[in-house]
Amino acid sequence: MNPYLDIALRSLAVYAFMLIAIRLTGKKELSQLNTIDVVLILLISNAVQNAMVGNNTSLLGGLAAAAVLFILNYILKKITFKNKKLRDFIFQHPEILIHDGKLNFDKLSHLGITDEELKEAMREHGVEHYKDVKLAIFEVDGNISIITGTKDLKQTHFKRKKVHKSLGLNM
Structure with a gap:
């Protein structure tokens, strides 16, 4: 050959x-x-x-x-x-984490997204409570997009950080 x-x-x-x-x-x-x-x-x-x-x-x-x-x-x-x-x-697809204020615990667990990470993404978007989130989407690039449906929607990007589980350190 x-x-x-x-x-x-x-x-x-x-x-x-x-x-x-x-x-x-x-x-x-x-x-x-x-x-x-x-x-x-x-x-x-x-x-x-x-x-x-x-x-x-x-x-x-x-x-x-x-x-x-x-x-x-x-x-x-x-x-x-x-x-x-x-x-x-x-190719991966975006995953819905929150829909109309209701968390998808199965999806969050499957993706390994912690409550702290989700709250950080919400704060980045100026949202305080889960009930105020119309949609939270885990994008294929690792970002978490938050849509509130309010007129004062902020355009920010939350890039998920990897957390070393045994040390609790951000990587």
Whole structure:
């Protein structure tokens, strides 16, 4: 087999595996990476490097693998734009945390959003009580949007911080 075709096929397999693995592990907010996530990504990239290029450690082999990854990424973006089922599988969706003042405890628990984080987001939006929130939405980028329905609605952004559970430190 052509060595560059071999690199292309290996890169395709690794790309598909990583895409599915990240989606199935439920990672909600890649923009909010903590130290553990960064270490994992670095180690995975090192672990799969040989799986993509095999024994070919030449510059051309590395460029071929990188080119395949860029092409796959471009094609996948085009396909997901046209295919709703695939788009729904790959991309996250906003989650409603509060609707008409009622908290969705199951969703909050599932997403690991604490009461303190939700109250902080509300304060950022100038809201004091849950009952005043028409909608609180956990956005795919990690932001929590608050809609009150009042005329003095403030446009602010609350970026969720990762909290290290054992130390209680913000990361």
